Amino acid sequence: MKRRVGQYLIDQISVYGVDQIFGVPGDFNLAFLDDIVSHEQVEWIGNTNELNASYAADGYARIKGLGALVTTFGVGELSAVNGIAGSYAERVPVVAITGAPTTVVEQAKRYVHHSLGEGVFDDYQRMFEPITCGQIYLTADNAAIEIPRIIAKAIRFQRPVHIHLPIDVAMTEIEVKEATVQPMLSQDVSVFTDLIQERLKEAQQPVLIAGHEINSFKLHEELEQFVNQTHIPVAQLSLGKGAFNEENPHYIGIFDGKIAHKDVRDYVNSSDCIINLGAKLTDSATAGFSYEFKTEDVIFINDEDFRVDSTYHTDVSLRDMMRSLLTLNYENTANFTPFNREHMTDFILNDEALTQENYFKMINHFLQQDDVLLAEQGTSFFGAYDLVLYAGNQFIGQPLWGSIGYTLPALLGTQMADKKRRNVLLIGDGSFQLTAQELSTMIRHQLKPIIFLINNDGYTVERLIHGEKEIYNDIQMWDYTALPAVFGGKDHVQTHKASTSNELKTVMDTVDQQPDKMHFIEVTMGMLDAPEKLVNISKAFAAQNK
Structure with a gap:
């Protein structure tokens, strides 16, 4: 079927459940915004500035699973860089679309507004390379293939991507297939699961530290099923709050290094098998790296980062690992102190200054x-x-x-x-x-x-x-x-x-x-x-x- 490149881009974003797109208008994206406004599946949400738009798209993605924003070339896209970097750091999938000058203008290296006045048009695109998991310069020739590929990449890695969209390309009609959710390839990670099984067999006091990647990849049900099967207690990092159901009897509380509640601190620090699941031991999450265990003894299960003993692999999917963990044959018998939910209910009512x-x-x-x-x-x-x-x-x-x-x-x-x-x-x-x-x-x-x-x-x-x-x-x-x-x-x-x-x-x-x-x-x-x-x-x- 025939669709303009801009229309097809919106089609492909919308099949992932995105029904609102954030951003700020600019002359290099206005014609594309017409296609957003007229699209039956999405609504344009104009923001007060591009930084706020990037934050809004991030918040939207944390609920919906994918977010999108549109800015104009140069001044707009660079205003959004801070928000996109935050989405990259915290693993939030956002499609950042830049409406750009026409291909004729770019190829002629004209000194147009919002540029650096040097006839160069890829400077800003390269600025996005460290803070996105994929970047693409759309053309009429590559759009049918690259649009679904780049959006699927954002979903696979739960990180932002950047799309440079010359406005004449956006308006070009091309032949495309109907937009669909792209299939996600799975890996056989049983060899890694076997290594974890061996460590658990020897463990006397295992513990799980759950983190933000569980939230990013929306693996809450799989994590809780794994915990209910194995009875391994769970601590959360502040970076990852909400990763585990705090009403579950296997939850022991927040682990934040030396300032954690004594029961949590002692249990985690004395564990002989710590499984770090979708978590990062950052300075703020651990009160300045104040944990007492050796990180080389920890089993790290993160997306693109699997480590146990001398085994280290970067091409490992957290989704596949989480599903594979459900096949483990293990049941923890160590005692632990469940989280006390009553300690935050004893507030005081008076007319004194609020604390x-x-x-x-x-x-x-x-x-x-x-x-x-x-x-x-x-x-x-x-x-x-x-x-x-x-x-x-x-x-x-x-x-x-x-x-x-x-x-x-x-x-x-x-x-x-x-x-x-x-x-x-x-x-x-x-x-x-x-x-x-x-x-x-x-x-x-x-x-x-x-x-x-x-x-x-x-x-x-x-x-x-x-x-x-x-x-x-x-x-x-x-x-x-x-x-x-x-x-x-x-x-x-x-x-x-x-x-x-x-x-x-x-x-x-x-x-x-x-x-x-x-x-x-x-x-x-x-x-x-x-x-x-x-x-x-x-x-x-x-x-x-x-």
Whole structure:
């Protein structure tokens, strides 16, 4: 059948369930945007800037399994680089499409706007090479083959890809087959499973450390089935919160190095068979690499990274490994202490200044069974990763890339991906000021998330690391609850303020009673008050930087 290249690109993206595309218009993508707007399967979601669009596509992909954004050549695509790099680091599949000058302009090496004025047009494409798992310059000749191939690559590796789309190519009609989901090849990984089986036979105290790749590849059911079969206890990293069902009796808690709960810390550190499953032992996830085991003794099962003893392979699929693990014949008999779900329910109600400790206990009580919880890097993330989740919750943060301001635009993406689920965002004032404009896009689309903004007057996480009273950790005080009205949401957004636990409880009750509104809650707390985990990790970061 005949389709324009741009139409076929949208067709192929949409068969993977993508029904919204984020981005910002520019003269090199406008004709392509016409095809997006007229497409029956997708909706155009315009953003306030390209960085926010990349964050929104990332959040959308974490729910839907694939995201897409469109920017214009040069100024637009480079504005999105930070967000795409975060998607690469945290394994989120996003199709980044750049609307580019015509092939005639590029071949003639003309000095067009948005270029560097040197007649070179592949500089920006090469900038994407380290932060994407695939890049393609589309032509009328290669589009029919390369479009399905590059999108399938994003799905296979759960990482972003970059597509350079000259606008004349986008408008060229070509012969294509009907867009379909590309089959994924599987590997025989039984030889690796046998190595794990041998290690487990000798183990007296095995443990699983689950991480973010379980979330990325959506292997939650397979992981839980494996654990239920083998009875091996599971600890999670903060980078990977939500990888395992915290209501499962085999869950023992968060392992974050020396600051972990004693039962978890002792069990993991003394294990004679640690299986690292889809996890990365980063500095923030382990409180400055403060684990006591030797990494050379750990079984690492990550996508493209399998290690056990002297065996090391980079061409191994985590999906195939997870399925193969289900064939293991092993049952753990070691005793362990299951996770205690009761420790976050004892919040205090009074009229005193609200503390971080009490705030997060109240947030935990506020959470509902199927909520999507987003926690911004800083006090919000380090307070939230210890929260007790239900099996139906989804937890979203960005602790590896750690770009502050990420979660507000990501909230646009997660809520657009599923408008029926309640989305709750926890964010600090400093982070909010980076990407606040995207609140207007949520209002424009009449979304109804719940936003808790901590107003503690600046960059608390940085204050704890260095420069407690320095001017570079200060920010301008905003009238935060006035912003929804400024952005046109006076009738759609309910704003609230709270500075005590009694006030916050009243607000939370109101939010529960009015689910048909967006709620924006400004919560005031002390400048240097911080979750205990953040205080301890900040000390590790400070020592690491010396």
